[in-house]
Structure formats: structure tokens, C-alpha cells
Amino acid sequence: MGHYLLRRLLIAIPSLLGISVVLFTVLALAPGDPFSEMALNPNIPPEVQAALRKHFGLDDPIWQRYFRWLVAMLHGDWGFSFISRVDVDTLIWQRVPVTLAVIGISQVLALLIALPVGIYSAARPYSWFDRIASTLALVGFSLPTFFTGLLLILLFSIKLDWLPFVYRGDLTATGWDWWVQQFKQSIMPITVLGLFQAAGWTRYVRSATLDVIRLDFVTTARSKGLRERAVILKHVVRNAMIPVVTLVALTMPQVFGGAVVTEQIFRVPGIGSLLIDAIQRNDTPVVMAATFVLACLVILFNLLADLLYGWLDPRISYR
Amino acid sequence: MANDRPAFDPYALGEGAEDVRAGRLPRREFSVGLAASLLGAPVASALLAFAGVAAAQPQLSYKPTKRGGGGPLKMLFWQGPTLLNPHFAIGAKDQEGCCLFYEALARYDADGNLAPILAAAIPSRANGGIAADGRSVTWTLKKEVRWHDGRPFTADDVVFNYGYATDLQTAATTSADYDNIAGATRIDAHTVRFEFKKATPIWDRSANVALVPKHLFEAYVGGRSRDAPANLRPVGTGPYRFVDFKPGDLLRGEIHRDYHAANRPHFDSVEIKGGGDATSAARAVLQTGEYDFGWNLQVEDEVLTRLEASRKGRVVACPGGDVEMIQFNHSDPWNEVDGERSSPRSRHPILSEDAVREALTLLLDRKSIHAFVYGRAGVATPNFLNNPSRLNSPNIKDEFSVERANAVLDAAGWKHGADGVREKQGRRLKLLFQTSINSVRQKVQNIYKQSCAKAGIELELKAIAASVFFSSDVGNPDMYGRFLADLQMHAIAGRAPDPDVFMQWFVSWQAASKANKWQGVNRSRWKSDEYDRLYGASASELDATKRTALLIAMNDLLCREHAVIPVVYRPSIYGVGRQLVAPLSGWDNALSGIAEWYAEA
Numbered sequence: 077m078g079h080y081l082l083r084r085l086l087i088a089i090p091s092l093l094g095i096s097v098v099l100f101t102v103l104a105l106a107p108g109d110p111f112s113e114m115a116l117n118p119n120i121p122p123e124v125q126a127a128l129r130k131h132f133g134l135d136d137p138i139w140q141r142y143f144r145w146l147v148a149m150l151h152g153d154w155g156f157s158f159i160s161r162v163d164v165d166t167l168i169w170q171r172v173p174v175t176l177a178v179i180g181i182s183q184v185l186a187l188l189i190a191l192p193v194g195i196y197s198a199a200r201p202y203s204w205f206d207r208i209a210s211t212l213a214l215v216g217f218s219l220p221t222f223f224t225g226l227l228l229i230l231l232f233s234i235k236l237d238w239l240p241f242v243y244r245g246d247l248t249a250t251g252w253d254w255w256v257q258q259f260k261q262s263i264m265p266i267t268v269l270g271l272f273q274a275a276g277w278t279r280y281v282r283s284a285t286l287d288v289i290r291l292d293f294v295t296t297a298r299s300k301g302l303r304e305r306a307v308i309l310k311h312v313v314r315n316a317m318i319p320v321v322t323l324v325a326l327t328m329p330q331v332f333g334g335a336v337v338t339e340q341i342f343r344v345p346g347i348g349s350l351l352i353d354a355i356q357r358n359d360t361p362v363v364m365a366a367t368f369v370l371a372c373l374v375i376l377f378n379l380l381a382d383l384l385y386g387w388l389d390p391r392i393s394y395r
Numbered sequence: 396m397a398n399d400r401p402a403f404d405p406y407a408l409g410e411g412a413e414d415v416r417a418g419r420l421p422r423r424e425f426s427v428g429l430a431a432s433l434l435g436a437p438v439a440s441a442l443l444a445f446a447g448v449a450a451a452q453p454q455l456s457y458k459p460t461k462r463g464g465g466g467p468l469k470m471l472f473w474q475g476p477t478l479l480n481p482h483f484a485i486g487a488k489d490q491e492g493c494c495l496f497y498e499a500l501a502r503y504d505a506d507g508n509l510a511p512i513l514a515a516a517i518p519s520r521a522n523g524g525i526a527a528d529g530r531s532v533t534w535t536l537k538k539e540v541r542w543h544d545g546r547p548f549t550a551d552d553v554v555f556n557y558g559y560a561t562d563l564q565t566a567a568t569t570s571a572d573y574d575n576i577a578g579a580t581r582i583d584a585h586t587v588r589f590e591f592k593k594a595t596p597i598w599d600r601s602a603n604v605a606l607v608p609k610h611l612f613e614a615y616v617g618g619r620s621r622d623a624p625a626n627l628r629p630v631g632t633g634p635y636r637f638v639d640f641k642p643g644d645l646l647r648g649e650i651h652r653d654y655h656a657a658n659r660p661h662f663d664s665v666e667i668k669g670g671g672d673a674t675s676a677a678r679a680v681l682q683t684g685e686y687d688f689g690w691n692l693q694v695e696d697e698v699l700t701r702l703e704a705s706r707k708g709r710v711v712a713c714p715g716g717d718v719e720m721i722q723f724n725h726s727d728p729w730n731e732v733d734g735e736r737s738s739p740r741s742r743h744p745i746l747s748e749d750a751v752r753e754a755l756t757l758l759l760d761r762k763s764i765h766a767f768v769y770g771r772a773g774v775a776t777p778n779f780l781n782n783p784s785r786l787n788s789p790n791i792k793d794e795f796s797v798e799r800a801n802a803v804l805d806a807a808g809w810k811h812g813a814d815g816v817r818e819k820q821g822r823r824l825k826l827l828f829q830t831s832i833n834s835v836r837q838k839v840q841n842i843y844k845q846s847c848a849k850a851g852i853e854l855e856l857k858a859i860a861a862s863v864f865f866s867s868d869v870g871n872p873d874m875y876g877r878f879l880a881d882l883q884m885h886a887i888a889g890r891a892p893d894p895d896v897f898m899q900w901f902v903s904w905q906a907a908s909k910a911n912k913w914q915g916v917n918r919s920r921w922k923s924d925e926y927d928r929l930y931g932a933s934a935s936e937l938d939a940t941k942r943t944a945l946l947i948a949m950n951d952l953l954c955r956e957h958a959v960i961p962v963v964y965r966p967s968i969y970g971v972g973r974q975l976v977a978p979l980s981g982w983d984n985a986l987s988g989i990a991e992w993y994a995e996a
Contacts, residue, residue, distance in 0.1 A: 107860070107862070107863040107866060107868065107871050107873075109862075109866045109868045110485075111485065123571075123914065124568055124570055124571055126912070126914065127563060127566060128566050128568075131564075131566040156621070157477075157642075159477045159478070159485060159642075160477040160478045160642040160643070161478050161480070161483055161621055161626060162478070162626075162627065162642060167642060170641045170642075170644075171641075171644075229675075233683060233685075234678070234682060234683060237683065240685055241675070241679070241683075241685070242471065242668060242671070242679055242685060242686070244645065244668065245641060245644055245645050246639060246645065246647075248467075248664075339670075340670070340671060340672065341671070341675070342671075343668065343669075343670045343671040345641060345643075345644035345645065345670065349643075349644075349670050350643065353477075353643050353670070356862070357477075358862060
């Protein structure tokens, strides 16, 4: 097990290097530059722009810039934002709590809906419950978040005037009032994201469970006289979870990456909105750091999923 | 008086105004004479105002009688500030954020006149602030002004800001604001003098640059500028003190109890929330009233009008210097000359012909563009120079006429070909028209294409992603400085009321070329000895009235020679909550006057 872990971690190093080379090259080759916003301001002459480009080393060859970035990264220096003139890690850490809170809770909500609904549907396939759940899942999966988000805003913020549609990172209220306000401003983004994710996962959990529920060992368990509840939870679900774990584990990095569209609509100051702003302004160091962290997380959660398989199914061994 | 002089002698005008000021000539007579000679009455009175004849100046009415008590002020910026050092500001959003904490010597009001903030008074010839030889300006500073940390604000701070911004290693974006200044000298604790490199009428360019405290930044000049802790925790003289900042997301401030102006500020706290899109920002201010102020609402006017119907807020349009224009490429974009396309030495095969440019000008339906595309966000104008109104020329008329365009082209020998497109000497009248991707610009492109088709001109439209089009990366052929097309459309921002920088867009030595890495601002590569001469005269003309006349003459030359087609001038659009009273200006940051803002009960 320890040997396996070490080997996997060592394999991850060249993958990460490869990813960083590709990311850096693509970003460097992409058109646009961080100071284009100045171009239309006649009070800032082109020489100032040129001086800034030089100051930040934008005119050096790509390979030089890449190695400078790599060496800094190895020293734990994530880079320096062209636009904010702040260290990139400061920018990212500011956004982590809100991202984890909003996106994290929405994923938990999705799981809390998807697991019971999916399993119950599979246990009683083609029942009324299953049909309604499947239809709703299909509808939820087909409606993009920008649509449901706007719909909720129109209904709850504009028509009914119950909820604010601008999310604020630091509320001034304290105590009980803080929780009320926090709930009011979070409920819409969390619902939009959670329901969308839940719809997809429900379908997935249902089909994975259906695959297992027909197998002979389930019939054996039932004929032993085990209660239906025990059959489903102990025998079916545990075996059905392997593909679901893969899916969920690979979705987890997205929790960190944020949800770009939803964050834009509700102005949630998460990493997704930081990333999209950085991309729009060609703030390469921020884009590079955020995407690179995402790449690391994907590799890490992949590894975690592989380790979880062994726990779920002892027949899988690590060599 | 001026009647016996040639209609275009700008010096004649200035002398007339001098006479009025000295009491030699009754004001009315001067106006009548002017109107009869070449200008309309409004311009004549504007000239008088500019020459220093006191006009009835409306006093700003600030009602609150005590400091604070206004509760929170909530502002929504769809692009939030990303940094808080005014000398590093990349865009207007950053300058706006700085305005909460930092202040300048003065700010420009809605009419483009300076109003003092940290200065005790605005320098003028009369009070001796502006040297008669135009080589220096002396500012007297307001006394009893303190930084948020209690240290006094003095002339040393002003001198320091000059040195800080002009050090190339600091990489300050404000360095250009000081570029006509040779040095700053402290006369006494509250007097500072800027010496100019040469005699200049533009003494005010650095007046509205926000000032940072010397004692917190002096250790961080030049290469170390990025390490200053105060870059992220501003300590200024402004009406609000810094509380919290998350770049691009949220900026918060609280009332500064020792602010230097009486009874100000009114609000107990301020916040700027960033992110999202302009339409929902407009909605939060105009429709739900969740926010008190919405910045730069670039939203279709029709949508704004609909949102305004809820009466939670109103839209305020502040005319400034921004002009949307269609530029002709006066050089040849299709053939290499001296190793580059669009070389300033070449001439455009079709557009060098006056008749074609005149026809193209006649084919632009500005009134429809104003009415159906821009609304309040773009006012139709035939002039390049529109604001402040004292600089607006009355001589150029907006004319849209397909018939006249056809007549002009017929007379010039352009004959309709088999497919309806005109031809002459084997050349088809087909032009490539590029702009940035932006729904409003694409609508204008299409309107223009249709009317051009009616006159037998075929326009091929091209839209380029804004980040590429406005890029400073000269390696990209689609960048607007390279201008590898026949026509291109974009806006130019005239932030300062003095249009000196603005007018440089057409002087010959600014022509963008490979030699200057396409950094010249004359991107249309227009060349006119007459224009160069007028510009040269305006840059050294110390008499404000004569200078105004020169600037108007330059505008008229541009329009008469069809060097460029102005489309609309674009006021800044803000959303203001129902109770908020906010003196806004199109010539300065929206928040530059935030100390004067208050909420009506």
C-alpha cells in the first residue's frame, strides 16, 4: 500500500510538469495582453504600457518566462498578479472560504438528494416514484444554471422581493442576524448548483444500483431472509458505489475551481469568478496558478478514488 | 472689431475677449460681433467664460448639517477595483476605488472646471498661481489636512508624489500626467511649485492625480514599489478610512471623523461590490433598490428605461470627452511599402480620394444610430471635439443623405458595375470595416453597411475580440494600431477637459508605424501640414481664448477634410438611487466628489 502510494506520487510529478508546460504555452500563445484596458485612455501613453510590459517581463521569450515561473513555484512563490499587483496566493486564499462554503454545500446537497432518490428509484424501478424522479432529473439536467439562476432571481428577488441577488463576502451583521442573512443570500446559488448536480448524479446512482440489484448475490442475500433494508444498504449500495465514487471524486476538484457561471450571476466571490476575471484581463499568473492548482487537485482526487476502491471492494489490491 | 479680419484668424477672437475683460468693450457688443463674424452666441459666451470673465457659478448645495449619520452607502461596480494605489491604476475602476481614501489637489466638475479639494484655491493668472510666462504653476494647499493616521498633509507629500510617479522603475501609470513637468519645488509647508519643461497652457494635467502619503511610500520608490504594505491598506486624506479589500470583489471603508471639510462626509460607511454583469447591476440599483449607486452601466438604453420605470433609481448621463468614431485608413493597408503594410508613407488607393471620404461621411446615419442603438449613451455628433461645450464647433453640420453621396460619387467618376458596386479604373469600391466585438458596435456596422450599399459601396465587416483589438501586443496583425483594414471604429476617451492629448491623434509625427512599434496614436496616418501647424500653435498658446479658437479650427479642419467620421459622443452612464444626491462629472472619476454625496431623507 505504502509502496503503491509512493509510486503513484512519483508518477504524478512528470504529469504535473507536462501539464504546466502545456498550460504555460497555451496562455503565452493566446492573444491579448493584461494592459489592453489602458490602450483607450489617451492619458496613458503607449510608452507607459511598453514600460509595464518590460517591468513584468512580458517581452522575454516564452521558455525564459516558463523557467522563471517554475523556479518560483518550486520555492513556493505562486507569482504576482499583473492586474492587482498582489501575490497570487493571497488572491486565491481570499476566495477559498466562500468557494468551499457555497460550492461545497451545494455538492453536499446534491449528494443528499442523489443518493437516496437514486437508490430508492432503483429499488422500485418503473414505479410512480421512479418515473417522477427520472422526469425531474431529466428536466433539471437539461436546464443550464444560468437559466435557473435568472429564473430564481426574477421570482424571489424581483417579483417577491424576498431574497437579495447580490452575494456579499463579509456581512456586517453579527450573531443570529448574520446566520439569517447568510442563509438568505446563499440559498439561491446553492439551490441552483445543488439541484443541477443532483439531477445528473441521481441518474447515475440509479443506473449503478440497478446494475447490481439484479445480480445473484443479492437474490442470495434476500433468500437468507435478510430484511430488504439491510440487503439494499449492506449488499447493493456498497457494490454500486464504485462507479459513483469515481464520478464524485473527479467532481470534487471543481468545488475548488468554483462554478464560473453561477458565481457571475449571483456575484459570489469564489475562485470561479476570480478565474474568469483573470482570463478576461489576461492576468496570466493568476490564471496559471488557479488552473495549476486545479490540475494538482484532479490528480490528488484520482488517487483518493483509487484508494477508496480498495476499501469498498477488498478484492481490489494495490500492486 | 473682428469683422475686418479673416474668418479663421483665431487670434482675433482672443483679443476681443481681452477687451471685454478689461471693460473696454461691452459684453453684448462682443457677442454680437462674434456671432456676426463666425460663431454662434453660445460659443461666444463660452469663450468669455473661459477667458476669465466671471460667469454665474452655481454653488453646490450640500444640505447635511453634521458629519455622518447617513448610514451605509452601497455601490455596485460590475468591474470591481483590483488595486488601491492610485499610481498603479490600470483602469477607471481602480481609480474609483482609490477615490474613497485618496484625494487630489482638485477635481473636474461636470462642466470641466477645476474645483479644489486639497488645494486652498485653484491657481489662475489673477491670483498669481499661473506664471505669466506659462513656465510654472504654484499651488497653495489647504491647511489642517491630516492623513488617516494623523500625520499632517504638506507640500512635501505633493513633491514626493511627483518623484514617485515619474521614477520609471515604479512603473506608475500616472507618469504621463506629469510628463510636461520638469520639477516640483516646496516653497513652504503649504505651497508647492511645478516647473514646466517649456511654456505651456496645459498646467492642470496633474491636478486630479490622487496623492499618496510620503511617510508610508518613501521607502518604496522605484523597483521596490510593489512591496509597500500601503498598496493594499491605503492611508489617505479622503472622507473614508480603509476597512477591508478583496481585489475584484469587495472594498469597504468607514467614515473619517477628522475629515478636512466641515459636515462631510455624510455616510457612516461605504462599500463597493464588484463582479457580475452590467445589466444585473442596473437592475439592483434601478429596479430593486438593493444598491444606491451603479457604476458605468453599459446597458442598452431601452433596458435602462424599462428598469427605471420602477422608480427606485434614475439614470444619470455625464457628458465627457469620449467620442466613438470611424477612422479612415489614409495609408495603404493592402500593399507593403518599406517592408510594412499601412506604412505612413503610402497613400490609400481609394480613400485618398476626397470624394469617396465625403460620400462615406454622408452615408452615416447618426441620428438613427443615436435613436435606435445608443440612446442616452451616445449623442449624435458631426464633430470630433464636443465637450466641454465651450470647445464645440458650431460650423459643422450633421448631414445624412444617400442622394448626395451618390451625386458626389457620380461626379467623381465612380460608375455602377454589373452587381451594383461602383467601379473606377478597374478598382471596385469595396472596403474592409473592422471593429471590436460588442453588440452595439456590430449594430452600427450593419446600419452603415446598409446605407453604403445604397450608394454602391460594398463594406465587408470584421469584428475582432476586444482583448486582441485593443492589445498592446504589436505582434498581432488584428491590433488596432496596425490597422490592416480600410475603416475601423472605436471610441477614444478624452478624460481631461483639455483636449491636447486628444488632438494629437491626428498630428503627422504621431503616425503609427513599424519604426515606432505602432505606438504612435495617429492610427489613421492622416497627414496635414495645416493641422500640424495649428496643433503646434495650440500647444504653446498661453491665452485660453485664442487657444480655444485654435482647437475649434482644428476640429473644423478634421471634419471638412473628412479625416475621420465622428459617430457619437458617449457620456458616462451611472445609476443613482432615489434618495442619493451625487454630483457626478464626466471629466473625472465618478467618486472623485464622494465627500459631497449625501442621501435625502
